[in-house]
Amino acid sequence: MGEFASCPPEAVKAAEAVCGPVELKEITDRRGSAVWKATGPMAAVAIKLGTGGAAEVTAREASVLDQLPGYTVTAGRAGEAVWFVTPWLAGRSTWEVFRAAREGTAGRPIALAGAVDLCRAVAGLHAASWVHGDLQPSHGIHTESEVKLIDFAWSWQEGTTPWTSFQGAMVHLMAPELAAWISAGPQPVKTSPAAEVYALSGVLWTCATGDWPLDYQGAGIDRKEAGPDGLRDAIATGKLPLAPATPWPELQDVLRPVLLSGPADRPTAADLGDTLAAVSM
Ligand SMILES: Nc1ncnc2c1ncn2[C@@H]1O[C@H](COP(=O)(O)OP(=O)(O)OP(=O)(O)O)[C@@H](O)[C@H]1O
Ligand SMILES: [Mg+2]
Incomplete structure (x- = not known):
């Protein structure tokens, strides 16, 4: 197992726009796709980051979340990587x-x-x-x-x-x-x-x-x-x-x-x- 990816500051900023100052918890990191739970005083969100071949897959997922009723997403790029932020689903x-x-x-x-x-x-x-x-x-x-x-x-x-x-x-x-x-x-x-x-x-x-x-x-x-x-x-x-x-x-x-x-x-x-x-x- 390698090191867990580092979360781009742009993604943390997008999470903090929703949650207030956040604490990050590493959830999964495999095949170029990493997920964090970001928890702040106002809300919790999932941050997903795709690097390498997974970057475009992550971009596609963000576009789907943007189109689906009942889901919300903020997305962006950090260099070659793609990240998105979506509400953390409790359950x-x-x-x-x-x-x-x-x-x-x-x-x-x-x-x-x-x-x-x-x-x-x-x-x-x-x-x-x-x-x-x-x-x-x-x-x-x-x-x-x-x-x-x-x-x-x-x-x-x-x-x-x-x-x-x-x-x-x-x-x-x-x-x-x-x-x-x-x-x-x-x-x-x-x-x-x-x-x-x-x-x-x-x-x-x-x-x-x-x-x-x-x-x-x-x-x-x-x-x-x-x-x-x-x-x-x-x-x-x-x-x-x-x-x-x-x-x-x-x-x-x-x-x-x-x-x-x-x-x-x-x-x-x-x-x-x-x-x-x-x-x-
Ligand atoms: N919005 C969310 N709310 C709650 N938990 C989430 C959310 N997004 C991701 N997770 C958690 O992170 C894990 C990994 O998320 P996801 O399946 O989207 O990533 P992945 O990189 O495609 O993983 P895998 O390759 O294992 O399918 C999920 O199994 C779940 O536990
Ligand atoms: Mg999965």
């Missing part, structure tokens, strides 16, 4: 909301309510013709009033010109048809609401079981040996089985058909939310 991630449910049945009502809230947040995005593109267990923040999403670097509004090249986000949550398109081309590959519903179900499966949805081992695939591209090519076949563990059958019975069906047969995010709301415990 637990979907992964954390499911923690108690992974440890025993008592946590299930809260996890299930969180699952429904996550579906509704994704449904809201889709209703505005946006696709998040990188749903993960850590990318939904369950605030007091609703779930807000973070990490919009691969978000896309249908009908607009997409990026020049998309290699996919988290491979373990990639819908088979998206994996096949990325494997075979042509670029630009576009994400879709149906592929996102696959990822959404995969996120909930992962949060419930503690493991990614697909049974690579059962399919005779060595994850390390295959690497992300090998896994993606295997996922593209659409033939990998789901992991056999069923710690929460009632929830998994709803998610399983979504993960096993083609894009045209998947429910919308809103319908998935309604189905989950009716799951009995």
Whole structure:
């Protein structure tokens, strides 16, 4: 692990315009992308900095935040780097909301309510013709009033010109048809609401079981040996089985058909939310 990036003074100044004098807390720094929590007497914000190849990705994310209703952003450049400041979302991630449910049945009502809230947040995005593109267990923040999403670097509004090249986000949550398109081309590959519903179900499966949805081992695939591209090519076949563990059958019975069906047969995010709301415990 190298040193944590240093936060550009321009970004600190933008944070202080909202928060008053801030104290910075280092949150994550990987692959050229760093996040700080900046807390001041008036508010707390997230500062995200992209350097190297991540600079343009960060610029794109800032532009998405600027366009999305319900999100605000201030962005700028510091030399070659790009930074933005956006309100800090207070709450637990979907992964954390499911923690108690992974440890025993008592946590299930809260996890299930969180699952429904996550579906509704994704449904809201889709209703505005946006696709998040990188749903993960850590990318939904369950605030007091609703779930807000973070990490919009691969978000896309249908009908607009997409990026020049998309290699996919988290491979373990990639819908088979998206994996096949990325494997075979042509670029630009576009994400879709149906592929996102696959990822959404995969996120909930992962949060419930503690493991990614697909049974690579059962399919005779060595994850390390295959690497992300090998896994993606295997996922593209659409033939990998789901992991056999069923710690929460009632929830998994709803998610399983979504993960096993083609894009045209998947429910919308809103319908998935309604189905989950009716799951009995
Ligand atoms: N607005 C925010 N409110 C609260 N927490 C945030 C916010 N933005 C980022 N975080 C925290 O910082 C972490 C990293 O943020 P994000 O996923 O946007 O960065 P990243 O560099 O793309 O990380 P990764 O490569 O792990 O996806 C999040 O998992 C979350 O804990
Ligand atoms: Mg992230």
